[in-house]
Amino acid sequence: MANYRTINFDDRKAIAALYKKGVTIAEISDSVGVPIKTLYAEIKRGDTGSLDLNQRPAYDPVLAQRTYQENLRRRGRKPRKEV
Numbered sequence: 001m002a003n004y005r006t007i008n009f010d011d012r013k014a015i016a017a018l019y020k021k022g023v024t025i026a027e028i029s030d031s032v033g034v035p036i037k038t039l040y041a042e043i044k045r046g047d048t049g050s051l052d053l054n055q056r057p058a059y060d061p062v063l064a065q066r067t068y069q070e071n072l073r074r075r076g077r078k079p080r081k082e083v
Helices: 009-021 025-032 036-045 061-075
Strands: 047-051 057-059
Touching (some): 025 036, 036 047
16 A cells, blocks of 8 residues: 655745756655655646746745645535444
């Protein structure tokens, strides 16, 4: 079974720093310890709508964290199953 974990704000800041330097997604994925697919979703979550100096979508870790927290709040609690 795979080992899943969520990305926290410290991870998001590390992703932003590496992404700004022009490091590839695969290298960032290895550095942070998340799958490449998860990292692409994270970049999309923090997309500011503009391009950075490397001509890639700009990534903002604060925006990504805010979006993540809003999605958690919107999701709400799941109903309990009665046994």
